Amino acid sequence: MKRALLLLLPLLMVVGCKGPKKMTQYNEVYKERPSTIYIAPISDRSERHPMRTLDDSLYNASLNTATKQLFLTASDPLVFNGYYVLGPLASAQLAATETRTGKQLRNDNINDYYTELGIDAVLFITLYSWSETSSSWSADIEYVLRSTRTGNEVMHVFVKASKQLPTDFKGNPKPLGADLDFAAKYGCDLETAQRCRLVEIVNQFVLRDLPSGSRSRGNAVERYVVSHPEYFNLNINPSGGVELLKSNEN
Amino acid sequence: MKTGTYTGKIQLMFRVGRCLILNSLFVMMFISCTGQYKGMPREEVLAYHTYSTYGELYALAQAYAESINAAVKADTLHPGMYADYGVVLAQMGHREAACRMLNAEMLAFPESRGQVMRVKQSLLPELMGNEQADRTADTAQLARWAYDSISALRPLTAVASVIDSSDREWISQQTPTDSVEIPIRLTANQKREMLLQEQTEAERLRKAREDSVAAAKQAKLDARKQVKADKEKAKKQKVKAKKQADKEKKRLDKQRQKERKRQAAEKEAQRKQNVKGGGK
Numbered sequence: 001m002k003r004a005l006l007l008l009l010p011l012l013m014v015v016g017c018k019g020p021k022k023m024t025q026y027n028e029v030y031k032e033r034p035s036t037i038y039i040a041p042i043s044d045r046s047e048r049h050p051m052r053t054l055d056d057s058l059y060n061a062s063l064n065t066a067t068k069q070l071f072l073t074a075s076d077p078l079v080f081n082g083y084y085v086l087g088p089l090a091s092a093q094l095a096a097t098e099t100r101t102g103k104q105l106r107n108d109n110i111n112d113y114y115t116e117l118g119i120d121a122v123l124f125i126t127l128y129s130w131s132e133t134s135s136s137w138s139a140d141i142e143y144v145l146r147s148t149r150t151g152n153e154v155m156h157v158f159v160k161a162s163k164q165l166p167t168d169f170k171g172n173p174k175p176l177g178a179d180l181d182f183a184a185k186y187g188c189d190l191e192t193a194q195r196c197r198l199v200e201i202v203n204q205f206v207l208r209d210l211p212s213g214s215r216s217r218g219n220a221v222e223r224y225v226v227s228h229p230e231y232f233n234l235n236i237n238p239s240g241g242v243e244l245l246k247s248n249e250n
Numbered sequence: 251m252k253t254g255t256y257t258g259k260i261q262l263m264f265r266v267g268r269c270l271i272l273n274s275l276f277v278m279m280f281i282s283c284t285g286q287y288k289g290m291p292r293e294e295v296l297a298y299h300t301y302s303t304y305g306e307l308y309a310l311a312q313a314y315a316e317s318i319n320a321a322v323k324a325d326t327l328h329p330g331m332y333a334d335y336g337v338v339l340a341q342m343g344h345r346e347a348a349c350r351m352l353n354a355e356m357l358a359f360p361e362s363r364g365q366v367m368r369v370k371q372s373l374l375p376e377l378m379g380n381e382q383a384d385r386t387a388d389t390a391q392l393a394r395w396a397y398d399s400i401s402a403l404r405p406l407t408a409v410a411s412v413i414d415s416s417d418r419e420w421i422s423q424q425t426p427t428d429s430v431e432i433p434i435r436l437t438a439n440q441k442r443e444m445l446l447q448e449q450t451e452a453e454r455l456r457k458a459r460e461d462s463v464a465a466a467k468q469a470k471l472d473a474r475k476q477v478k479a480d481k482e483k484a485k486k487q488k489v490k491a492k493k494q495a496d497k498e499k500k501r502l503d504k505q506r507q508k509e510r511k512r513q514a515a516e517k518e519a520q521r522k523q524n525v526k527g528g529g530k
Contacts, residue, residue: 035361036362051452051453051456053453054450054453057449058445061449065296068296072292072295072296073292079328079329079330084329084361084362086329086365086366087328087330087337088290088295088330089333090330090334090366090369093337093369094368096372097368097371116368117364117368118361118365119364119365185293187442189442196296
């Protein structure tokens, strides 16, 4: 009996550690079956430095660029999953015609997006804060997908993402090759590159987990695949790998 | 026994060769796939969002045209590409071309109709209602046309300092007025310098603003000091006037007392005189 229990214990632990299935996690998405998603402008609540020195303004510019990158890279994973998403420039133009504030859009009735624009769901991304040490960068980001037909939140994910840099033998952080490539390609400094790559990876990790679009073949097939929890910590380790560290399911 | 080893070696060589051929086939397939399909030109979009110069806009238009061309060839069109290209063309002033691209988006992705119509209404209100024009055109034709339309602007790729004479001629032909906008594709260093210049300018403005605020504060303090001094002066004057008045009052009192004494003495003298006169 004891041996049987000892054998069952690791199995139970493994089963317990597994996340929820997509069918339960994205139950509302399966019910609503959205096919067109509109990405609302990013709500950036991260703190900026008061503009006293040149470093402060460069720091603020770096945060602004990272926010832009967060907006620009949000559409790719959704498109990959089979949703129709308007491009970033056209989306920005569409947002310019909107008279309501971001908070109003987030809380009020947005049924007109369905009736007038044919949008099934609106994705709201909120960037709460940035924090960094010499060898790590972290950001708190919230993703909310609201149905335009019913006004329900069909997806709600909060991520605390952090990125660790490898260190040399003296303990000083050294940038990853991919970050250096990004900085060279986009013509930005290394700090901005770190932030941009972090938000890009988080976007990919969170939004690729959504069920495939209702018109895609994978929509029904992947119902029993394990999905990410609602709240989790995401760690990008020094070798560039992504791991889900801790999850507090509600 | 010998024959067996030879057979084994041949089999091994055959297996290795097969693996190599299969691997090279996979690599070739992968390279061919990645070479054909270009996704959204994110580099250019981010650069345009960050710096917003005409040069970046022009580079963005080129990148979109090339991406659309490549995507149509590979038969994997990214949603929203035509719409984005339309927005870019509208910002560059090519309104007809922008209209065609927005119509192409609606044609390729019918679910985008509501959103694209709203974008079109905001950018090109005068061209609303001509969506039927491109209904017959296929997306490949439109992509070719998009590519050609942007290729026609090719001579505008020079940096201002190294424009050769032919480019200058072309620019002078294209724009009859003197105000020629030359798109410049900035390098990373130039972008950084531009940003630094902007920051320095912002710093200078901030300092000037701080100085003016400090000057205003000082002026306010000075005014307050002046008011205080004026009040002090008025108070002193009041005290002085009071003292003066007191002094005057005392003097008058003394005078009146003297007068009263004199009058009393006169009266006394008169009374005495009257008494003497009565006695006589």
